[in-house]
Amino acid sequence: MASGIKDKVAILGMGCSRFGERWDCGGEELMVEAFTEAIADAGIDVSEIDAAWFSTHFEDINVGKGGLPLSISLRLPNIAVTRVENFCASGSEAFRGAVYAVASGACDIALAVGVEKLKDTGYGGLPAGGGGTLNPQWAANGSAPGNFAQLASAYRAKHGVDRDDLKRAIGHISVKSHANGAKNPKAHLRKEITEEQVLNAPMIAEPLGLFDCCGVSDGAAAAIVTTPEIAKRLGRSNIVSVKALQLALSNGSEAGHNSWDGSYFHTTRIAAGKAYKEAGIDKPRDQVSMFECHDCFSITELVTMEDLQLSPEGGAIKDVMDGFYDADGQIPCQIDGGLKCFGHPIGASGIRMLYEMYLQLQGRAGERQLSNPSIGMTHNLGGSPMSNVAAVCIIGAYD
Amino acid sequence: MVGITSFGAYVPRLRLQRKAIVDAHVWADPGLAGKARGERSMCNWDEDSVTMGVEAARACLNSREAAPGGIYFASTSPPFADRQNAGIVAGALGLPEDMASVDITASQKAGTGALLQAIGAVSGGLYEEALVVASDKRLTKAASPGELAYGDGAAAMTIGSTNTLVDFLAAHSATVDFIDHFRGSGEDFDYSWEERWIRDEGLAKIVPPVIARALEKAGLQPGDVQHFVMASTIGRAVEGIARHSGISGDAVRDNLASVMGEAGTAQPMIMLLHALETSVRPGDNILVVSFGQGCDALVLRATERLADFASACGVVNALANRQEEANYQKFLAFNNLITLEKGMRAEKDDFKTALTVTYRKRDMLTGLIGGKCTQCGTLQFPRADICVNPQCRAQDTQEPHPFREEKASVLTWSADYLTYTADPPSHYGMITFANGGRFMTDFTDVNVGDIDVGMDVRMVFRIKSIDSLRGFVRYFWKACVVRPD
Structure with a gap:
């Protein structure tokens, strides 16, 4: 019987570049920026890193394929570098690789770095996905907002929600994230917005307007992990350890079998259930201090609150409107601005979420600091509602 | 007797208002002012002669099991110059692969040509039944006469020798290299000569002898023709041919110019089907004529079965399924007639x-065609090796399911x-x-x-x-x- 990952791995150091339209640099420089902070935080020398996991999603507009871009940019000492790609959950995947390497005993210290350079496309929004030789011949030519907007139609139908009521609730989600992002010096979007602005913004994919969509940003994030014992030996106190690390992937049933109603994430529910079990959490609404969810679109955040068992099914709208997830609410969500405002450099996002939870747990989140958080959760999603990769990670103070 | 055993038609839903076309061009050609009447059918951006042909043929076959032995696809606007367009239509209809397929093109009489070939094949015993599909979406230059006169549409019919709705009596043809218009290989647009010459030297001289010979073969007098089906965009030309041939002016069928325009090789068939649906009675004689570097004339007679036949979608229904389009720019955009900024995406x-x-x-x-799991019965698309039903997951159990x-x-x-x-x-x-x-x-x-x-x-x-x-x-x-x- 597997014993799970709980408390087997500690975070030794983390770093994150400034996110945004980084016309000033490429993916290579972004990686250095994040790594420089992480290794300083870890207080080790680069020669002490045993292996690295590296996440990027796009290839042709980014740094290219393979592990070499990381190895070369950081001048790593000829160690193993594994490139991972799992859509927008790639960052969580890199972290998982490094954590598992340490937990297995194969490495003492491992590195995870995620990067994405998106602003070399020449246009706004994410580049079109697709790929393969069969898919383009039959799959709808959707965009990310159009794919996630599908949730809204099904959620409304299932719960009998009026369009305007839904629009206002998802609008509040974005207003909250902008308020949080305004306090984050590394965030891409740092202006507060009003509900009126959200509701009157140009339509992107019904019912999602411009402010229902997250930032398309350049950025990188890095994590250095080791065992709690080594962390202590290196003189670290206030250790943050990994409590759970779960990944669930669609197997085509949402897309091809009529059992799914289109209004929620089947995979998130599975990954969250396993993560809570692994972390020993049985009342998430009471036990989770804060979380970062994959708010690629406001509607994603809304349904995810229910999928993570934080809001009751059909109850997320009420919680959102009650301020339950605001910075001063019971479970602050996207306290760093989230994908919405911190930004969403795809390969980096999963690690960026952990970066904020780590800072908060260590009491180093500056103006955004919450009082005494003990459990931080990240939810990192790749793909589309009908076919996706859901990663849930829980970290907390090492006892 | 060999004849038509079923039929269906398709007209794209969009109907471009001719006023919209005229309003755009009347500054340059004041003579257009009088042509701002009625509407022409217009393909959506994702329609072409193949997709329209598929819809017409679906209505004709109406989900029945029995498959024809051959398919004839007539069009002067097939999407492929060298790839069997009829084969794409057959595949979309889910017809079995052990059948013959032919594309007939390069003349406005390709529709009747396909019909004659099918009749000949069935009469000669080559196939028990043949499917004829005619479909056209002709590209025209902005401000050209064709832009106003043409429409997009398709018709399909099955030809067989039992349970006929309309019997084939006789036909006669002529082949004359009279170049009223042409479109060179690889060219997008037709090049047309003067209408008066086409009417007086072409239509008036080439068509009547063919009609006379066809009626003679059928043992009919011109006065026996109750329905005269012939398409022409030249005003009053068909009435003149009827008069010249001794056919009653009342027999001349509406060419549907005001409600859809002329759909090329499909038009004689669309007009024929419209007649069958709206006014032909059992026993009526029908003359179908088309013109294009020669002439085809077919003589048909309705049977008693026609009275009880209802197409899954005929011309009447196809015309009724309409949405007015008053934006001429959309027509230009859909037909790639304007250089648009489409964005990097x-x-x-x-x-x-x-x-x-x-x-x-x-x-x-x-x-x-997807799959049906023979173990749990779950229908799924696409078909896969392992059943999509999470409770089943049976392997290699799926049979094709349309x-x-x-x-x-x-x-x-x-x-x-x-x-x-x-x-x-x-x-x-x-x-x-x-x-x-x-x-x-x-x-x-x-x-x-x-x-x-x-x-x-x-x-x-x-x-x-x-x-x-x-x-x-x-x-x-x-x-x-x-x-x-």
């Missing part, structure tokens, strides 16, 4: 179409202004089939505000995307909202 290249995949998955991509005619409805949707489409916003979403199965697909022939969860949809064969770099057209099936009649 339109540059997206899915790379070349992997023809190996297109072939391997041809039943899925062209025929919308989804074309399965009842379906909308589960999720959005109207997307970001992704590239020729007709924004792009509507797409998850549809579920009532008997099982689902997939995410594009919606077509849809207006903003038309779609909602739970609405019934039907599947239609349309252009998925166009690879203009390599000149390839990808087809797939889309969902279309079922509108109450």
Whole structure:
């Protein structure tokens, strides 16, 4: 019987570049920026890193394929570098690789770095996905907002929600994230917005307007992990350890079998259930201090609150409107601005979420600091509602 | 006796108002002012002669099991100059592969030519039954006479020797290289000569002798013709031929110019079907004539069965399913007649179409054939080695199952202004089939505000995307909202 990952791995150091339209640099420089902070935080020398996991999603507009871009940019000492790609959950995947390497005993210290350079496309929004030789011949030519907007139609139908009521609730989600992002010096979007602005913004994919969509940003994030014992030996106190690390992937049933109603994430529910079990959490609404969810679109955040068992099914709208997830609410969500405002450099996002939870747990989140958080959760999603990769990670103070 | 055993028709839903065309061009050609009457049918951006032909043939075959032995596809606007267009139509209809297929093209009388070939083949015993499809979407220059006069449309009929609705009595043809217009290989547009010359030196001299000979072969007098079907965009030309041939002016059929325009090789068949649906009675004689570097004349007679026949969708229904389009710019855009800024997203290249995949998955991509698990009964699309039902997961249990005619409805949707489409916003979403199965697909022939969860949809064969770099057209099936009649 597997014993799970709980408390087997500690975070030794983390770093994150400034996110945004980084016309000033490429993916290579972004990686250095994040790594420089992480290794300083870890207080080790680069020669002490045993292996690295590296996440990027796009290839042709980014740094290219393979592990070499990381190895070369950081001048790593000829160690193993594994490139991972799992859509927008790639960052969580890199972290998982490094954590598992340490937990297995194969490495003492491992590195995870995620990067994405998106602003070399020449246009706004994410580049079109697709790929393969069969898919383009039959799959709808959707965009990310159009794919996630599908949730809204099904959620409304299932719960009998009026369009305007839904629009206002998802609008509040974005207003909250902008308020949080305004306090984050590394965030891409740092202006507060009003509900009126959200509701009157140009339509992107019904019912999602411009402010229902997250930032398309350049950025990188890095994590250095080791065992709690080594962390202590290196003189670290206030250790943050990994409590759970779960990944669930669609197997085509949402897309091809009529059992799914289109209004929620089947995979998130599975990954969250396993993560809570692994972390020993049985009342998430009471036990989770804060979380970062994959708010690629406001509607994603809304349904995810229910999928993570934080809001009751059909109850997320009420919680959102009650301020339950605001910075001063019971479970602050996207306290760093989230994908919405911190930004969403795809390969980096999963690690960026952990970066904020780590800072908060260590009491180093500056103006955004919450009082005494003990459990931080990240939810990192790749793909589309009908076919996706859901990663849930829980970290907390090492006892 | 050999004759027509079933039929169907298709006219694209959009009807471009001729006033919109005239308003755009009357500054340069004041003579157009008098032509701002009526409407012409207009393909959506994802329709062409193949997709229209598929819809007409679907209505004609009406989900029956028995397959024809051969398919004839007539068009002067086939999407492929060298790839069997009839074969694409046959694949979309889910017809078995052990059948013959022929494309007939390069003349405005290709429609009647296909009909004659099918009649000959069935009469001669080559096939028990043949399917004839005629379809045209002719590209015209902006401000050309054809832009106003033409329309897009398709007709289909089966030819057999039992249970005929209309019997074939006789035919006569002429082949004369009279070049009223031409379109060189690789050219986009027709080049036409003066109408008066075409009428007086061509139509008036070439057609009447052919009619006379055809009627003679049928043992009929001109006065015996109750319905005279002939399309021409030249005003009063057909009436003149009728008069000259001794056919009653009352027999001249409406050419549907005011409601759809002239759909090329399909037009004689569309007019014939319209006549069969609206005014032909059992025993009536019908003369069908078409003109194009010669002439075909067919003499037909309606049988008693016609009175009881109702097409799944004939010309009457096809014409009734209409939406007025007053935006001439949209017509220019859909037909690539204007250089539009489409945005960088339109540059997206899915790379070349992997023809190996297109072939391997041809039943899925062209025929919308998925799977039915023989163990748990779950319908699924696409068909896969392992059943999609999480409670089943049986391996190698799926038999082919067509989804074309399965009842379906909308589960999720959005109207997307970001992704590239020729007709924004792009509507797409998850549809579920009532008997099982689902997939995410594009919606077509849809207006903003038309779609909602739970609405019934039907599947239609349309252009998925166009690879203009390599000149390839990808087809797939889309969902279309079922509108109450």
